[in-house]
Amino acid sequence: MTTAFTSNCPIALNDYPKVLLAHGGGGRLATQLIERLFLQAFDNPLLAQRHDGALIDMNAQRLAFTTDSYVVHPLFFPGGDIGTLAINGTVNDLAMCGARPRYLSAGFIVEEGLPMETLWRVVRSMQQAATDAGVLVVTGDTKVVDKGKGDELFINTAGIGYIDYRFNLRPSEVRPGDAILLSGDVGRHGMAIMSVREGLQFESSIRSDCAPLADLVLSLLDEGIQVHCLRDLTRGGLASALNEIAQAGKIQIDIDETEVPVTEEVRGACEILGLDPLYVANEGRFVAFLAPPDLERALQLMHAHPLGRDAHAIGTVTNGSPGLVTLKSSIGARRILDLLSGEQLPRIC
Amino acid sequence: MTTAFTSNCPIALNDYPKVLLAHGGGGRLATQLIERLFLQAFDNPLLAQRHDGALIDMNAQRLAFTTDSYVVHPLFFPGGDIGTLAINGTVNDLAMCGARPRYLSAGFIVEEGLPMETLWRVVRSMQQAATDAGVLVVTGDTKVVDKGKGDELFINTAGIGYIDYRFNLRPSEVRPGDAILLSGDVGRHGMAIMSVREGLQFESSIRSDCAPLADLVLSLLDEGIQVHCLRDLTRGGLASALNEIAQAGKIQIDIDETEVPVTEEVRGACEILGLDPLYVANEGRFVAFLAPPDLERALQLMHAHPLGRDAHAIGTVTNGSPGLVTLKSSIGARRILDLLSGEQLPRIC
Numbered sequence: 001m002t003t004a005f006t007s008n009c010p011i012a013l014n015d016y017p018k019v020l021l022a023h024g025g026g027g028r029l030a031t032q033l034i035e036r037l038f039l040q041a042f043d044n045p046l047l048a049q050r051h052d053g054a055l056i057d058m059n060a061q062r063l064a065f066t067t068d069s070y071v072v073h074p075l076f077f078p079g080g081d082i083g084t085l086a087i088n089g090t091v092n093d094l095a096m097c098g099a100r101p102r103y104l105s106a107g108f109i110v111e112e113g114l115p116m117e118t119l120w121r122v123v124r125s126m127q128q129a130a131t132d133a134g135v136l137v138v139t140g141d142t143k144v145v146d147k148g149k150g151d152e153l154f155i156n157t158a159g160i161g162y163i164d165y166r167f168n169l170r171p172s173e174v175r176p177g178d179a180i181l182l183s184g185d186v187g188r189h190g191m192a193i194m195s196v197r198e199g200l201q202f203e204s205s206i207r208s209d210c211a212p213l214a215d216l217v218l219s220l221l222d223e224g225i226q227v228h229c230l231r232d233l234t235r236g237g238l239a240s241a242l243n244e245i246a247q248a249g250k251i252q253i254d255i256d257e258t259e260v261p262v263t264e265e266v267r268g269a270c271e272i273l274g275l276d277p278l279y280v281a282n283e284g285r286f287v288a289f290l291a292p293p294d295l296e297r298a299l300q301l302m303h304a305h306p307l308g309r310d311a312h313a314i315g316t317v318t319n320g321s322p323g324l325v326t327l328k329s330s331i332g333a334r335r336i337l338d339l340l341s342g343e344q345l346p347r348i349c
Numbered sequence: 350m351t352t353a354f355t356s357n358c359p360i361a362l363n364d365y366p367k368v369l370l371a372h373g374g375g376g377r378l379a380t381q382l383i384e385r386l387f388l389q390a391f392d393n394p395l396l397a398q399r400h401d402g403a404l405i406d407m408n409a410q411r412l413a414f415t416t417d418s419y420v421v422h423p424l425f426f427p428g429g430d431i432g433t434l435a436i437n438g439t440v441n442d443l444a445m446c447g448a449r450p451r452y453l454s455a456g457f458i459v460e461e462g463l464p465m466e467t468l469w470r471v472v473r474s475m476q477q478a479a480t481d482a483g484v485l486v487v488t489g490d491t492k493v494v495d496k497g498k499g500d501e502l503f504i505n506t507a508g509i510g511y512i513d514y515r516f517n518l519r520p521s522e523v524r525p526g527d528a529i530l531l532s533g534d535v536g537r538h539g540m541a542i543m544s545v546r547e548g549l550q551f552e553s554s555i556r557s558d559c560a561p562l563a564d565l566v567l568s569l570l571d572e573g574i575q576v577h578c579l580r581d582l583t584r585g586g587l588a589s590a591l592n593e594i595a596q597a598g599k600i601q602i603d604i605d606e607t608e609v610p611v612t613e614e615v616r617g618a619c620e621i622l623g624l625d626p627l628y629v630a631n632e633g634r635f636v637a638f639l640a641p642p643d644l645e646r647a648l649q650l651m652h653a654h655p656l657g658r659d660a661h662a663i664g665t666v667t668n669g670s671p672g673l674v675t676l677k678s679s680i681g682a683r684r685i686l687d688l689l690s691g692e693q694l695p696r697i698c
Contacts, residue, residue, distance in 0.1 A: 025584055027689035031593075050597060051519060052442035052581070053415030055512065058407055066402030067454035067507055071492045093401035105416035107505045109458070141505075143420045145696060149500035154492075156456045158416055158507030163404065170400060232401070236375020244380075248399060281375075340376040347494060 009120040010036040019114045024144025037120060038106075038140055041127045046103070046138040054138035056103060060162035064099035066090060067158040073347045075122065075152055078192045079208030080283070082155055083125030085349055088212045088283060089234070090159040091133045095214035096230045096286065098169045098221055099161025101133060106140040106157050111150035122153060133212035135159070161214075165221055171249035173228040176319040179295040180253065181288040183216065183302060184209065184310040185261035186238050187277035189284070190345050191269045200272065206265050211284030216305045225298045226291040233282040234349055236340065240279065241287060242325045243339040252320035255337065256328045259314040278327075279340055281348045289317065358469040359385040368463045373493030386469060387455075387489055390476045395452070395487040403487035405452060409511035413448035415439060416507040422696045424471065424501055427541045428557030429632070431504055432474030434698055437561045437632060438583070439508040440482045444563035445579045445635065447518045447570055448510025450482060455489040455506050460499035471502060482561035484508070510563075514570055520598035522577040525668040528644040529602065530637040532565065532651060533558065533659040534610035535587050536626035538633070539694050540618045549621065555614050560633030565654045574647045575640040582631040583698055585689060589628065590636060591674045592688040601669035604686065605677050608663040627676075628689055630697040638666065 011033065022029040039047060046054040070086045080088075087104065094101040106126065110119065130137055192208040194200070213232065220227055229249070231241045238260065246253045262270075262277045270277045284307060290298055295313060302308030325337040360382065371378040388396060395403040419435045429437075436453065443450040455475065459468065479486055541557040543549065562581065569576055578598070580590045587609065595602045611619075611626045619626045633656060639647055644662060651657030674686040 021695045025689070025695065027585060027589065030584075031688070049519065051413075052445040053413040053448070053508070053510070055446060056412040056414055058410055058412055061407055063405040063407055063509075064400075064402040065405055065452060065454060065509060066488050067456045067505070068490045069456040069458050069492045069505060071458060071494050073498075096401040097404060099402070103414060105414060105507045107416045107418040107456075107507075109418050109420060109503055109505075139415050141417045143418045143503075143696075145420050145500060145503075148497075149422075151494060151498035154458055154494075154503070156416070156418060156458075156490075156505035156507075158454045158456075158505075159402070160412075160414060160509070161402070170398065234375070235379075240375040279375075339380070340374070346370045346374065347492075 087129035094161035190280035209284035255315035436478035443510035539629035558633035604664035
């Protein structure tokens with residue numbers, strides 16, 4: 001795998017095996033990096049304008065605009081790398097707005113000395129992920145910081161999506177009685193990172209769930225499912241997402257733990273590390289709050305999509321205590337599912 | 350000044366004098382940082398949606414979209430800081446596309462242990478710069494990396510601007526005979542940074558030229574000046590910008606060094622450090638390539654604007670050797686002004 005990438009790297013690795021400070025400057029080396037590596041990988045007419053920004057002819061009345069920086073450590077993990085994360089994470093934020101993701105920017109902060117081939121592998125992953133998600137990387141920037149002043153590679157992406165729908169997808173639209181759908185099993189991304197970071201060997205390796213969710217989300221919206229709010233389950237996991245919505249929407253959320261899918265591998269790894277899978281980050285999962293009559297049809301649509309096969313109805317919205325999230329455990333007891341104060345797993349995305 | 354900011358910092362500095370890893374997590378501390386610091390500073394209806402992205406109702410057919418990461422070291426320098434830079438740099442990239450800057454994203458990568466008050470000072474600078482430039486920060490993200498894995502603070506901004514004009518501002522529109530206008534004196538930003546970094550004491554302190562250029566650019570476009578291409582003079586300075594345009598536009602550029610304004614302070618500091626002011630970064634200067642009949646009127650318009658008072662016609666475009674930039678020095682000799690191979694001043698922006 002490494003060999004295949006190396007042989008394709010369009011920067012002469014004999015001349016430049018590592019990224020130099022000059023690759024982030026305004027000179028020849030920076031131009032070479034942009035032309036041979038980035039422009040070639042993300043080739044499209046908007047990027048090829050090579051302007052200070054991309055010029056976009058709009059065909060929508062309404063946009064979604066979002067940004068995320070990615071500082072995941074390590075850069076590569078089972079099921080993805082910082083590049084797939086940087087594309088899918090921003091694509092998913094747009095999808096959660098009900099937008100059709102279209103254009104991404106990419107800002108690279110590279111630590112001096114990063115192997116050029118590592119940068120190239122990440123760029124290739126981004127290229128593949130962008131193709132899979134149907135988005136174009138249309139503008140970008142590279143900065144190089146001195147060795148010891150960064151950590152290999154940080155990536156920021158910002159994204160623009162078209163909103164074709166007049167839905168107002170937001171916590172304040174959530175209503176008592178709404179059904180809550182979870183798109184699949186939880187905890188895989190965080191545990192995939194932790195397994196590499198801690199050098200844990202599980203019986204079968206845990207792969208990140210990192211995936212672009214826009215297609216699945218739009219399959220619901222296109223069919224007229226009355227979705228009131230969407231939220232992807234990133235940092236802080238399912239528990240944090242539900243708490244945020246309960247607080248912002250001033251509603252109570254009651255969840256049934258037995259309906260939340262967690263694989264045996266993730267459950268076992270969480271037990272070893274003393275973590276609760278409900279708080280572990282995901283990169284390809286979301287919750288949808290929807291009008292109860294649409295629940296069965298929404299489940300059917302999700303089950304028909306590769307990324308929604310494990311979708312479950314996990315609970316309901318009530319008008320009990322605004323901001324409260326409760327969890328009924330497998331033994332039937334109901335407890336409060338609180339927001340964590342600190343950081344369970346730093347640098348997970 | 351420091352005291353004034355501290356007394357206003359909406360995070361209790363007794364409880365949280367420094368940024369913790371948890372401030373970048375999915376929990377309570379992260380929520381507090383977002384609510385008390387970022388949402389308060391950048392307060393606007395789009396940001397207040399608190400969605401995964403900002404929802405923007407468009408009233409333009411054409412957009413410019415750009416991004417830049419800012420890794421300047423040190424964070425604070427005479428005439429600005431990383432925050433003013435992060436707003437103005439992206440505003441200026443949009444302006445160079447002929448766009449009216451409107452919406453910005455902000456992604457913060459904070460090193461664990463950064464004084465909370467430093468973050469607050471930077472955010473306040475961004476708030477002021479955004480107000481001055483007439484843009485809204487509508488979406489954002491914060492990541493915290495472990496101590497020793499960053500360098501205090503990196504900021505990425507992406508920007509969206511509306512293009513009201515059907516001008517095609519780009520190097521391929523530049524024509525032999527075009528006049529070249531420089532908006533003011535060069536080299537101040539780079540030398541302001543270097544003076545702090547190297548601890549140099551000059552007779553009078555050199556202040557960065559960091560400023561938002563959109564208003565000045567639009568004053569030309571609004572008056573119908575036939576501008577063919579614009580370029581701001583950031584990393585690599587005037588010399589690099591001219592080389593890029595000569596290459597992309599396949600034209601020759603001839604510059605008269607005596608027409609390029611450089612202050613005595615900048616010239617002196619450059620001599621001490623062995624630098625050429627033509628290669629030193631600026632953050633509030635640009636070159637405009639325009640149809641010769643519009644030159645005088647363009648100069649008048651620029652001289653009437655506070656940021657264009659020192660504007661000069663510095664040279665012309667010829668159809669000599671495509672990609673070549675020549676400089677006539679004060680003693681009358683003409684030499685080639687080349688693209689630097691490496692990085693003259695790392696981490697200048």
